[in-house]
Amino acid sequence: MFEISRLALAGLLVALGACTSVPSVTQADLEQEEAVLRALKSDTWPGLYAANDADGLAAFLADDFVLIGGGVRTRTDEVNWMRENSWDGPADFVFEVDDVIFLTPDSALVYGRGLSTRMAEDGTPCRHSYMSSNTLRRTDDGWHPVSSHVSDATCDPVALED
Numbered sequence: 001m002f003e004i005s006r007l008a009l010a011g012l013l014v015a016l017g018a019c020t021s022v023p024s025v026t027q028a029d030l031e032q033e034e035a036v037l038r039a040l041k042s043d044t045w046p047g048l049y050a051a052n053d054a055d056g057l058a059a060f061l062a063d064d065f066v067l068i069g070g071g072v073r074t075r076t077d078e079v080n081w082m083r084e085n086s087w088d089g090p091a092d093f094v095f096e097v098d099d100v101i102f103l104t105p106d107s108a109l110v111y112g113r114g115l116s117t118r119m120a121e122d123g124t125p126c127r128h129s130y131m132s133s134n135t136l137r138r139t140d141d142g143w144h145p146v147s148s149h150v151s152d153a154t155c156d157p158v159a160l161e162d
Helices: 006-018 027-050 054-060 075-084
Strands: 066-068 072-074 094-104 107-119 125-139 142-157
Touching: 027 054, 027 094, 027 107, 027 125, 027 142, 054 075, 066 075, 072 075, 107 142
Parallel strands: 066 142
Antiparallel strands: 066 072, 094 107, 107 125, 125 142
């Protein structure tokens, strides 16, 4: 399995950033946008799924959005899935953002982990977790996900309380 260290990732992002011309952005601007991006990933995005809001998801995802996680799903695939199915995710789902890395003032990488309690395939309770990296692009009407990559999904058994 290919793993990239945070240092190597940061080096790649710095190199890519050096290849672009970007307007001057203040630290306060970046801090404000980081807070917006953290809320989008931890609250807005999961909230759309929890509410089964296909129209909201369609407006939120960029037209060229792709979800990669054992396969590739487009924005259309994801929105159509929501229109045809009810998302019955666990009530205790949370997404913990580890970091936000600005590639340019109008593009960012947000990564972290999703955590919840659910039932394993054999019907026993487990603590589910996965890693996700997400690229978002800012347009005139706000930030929109362009890609999401999900990996390292695990479901560790949990002991039942007596």
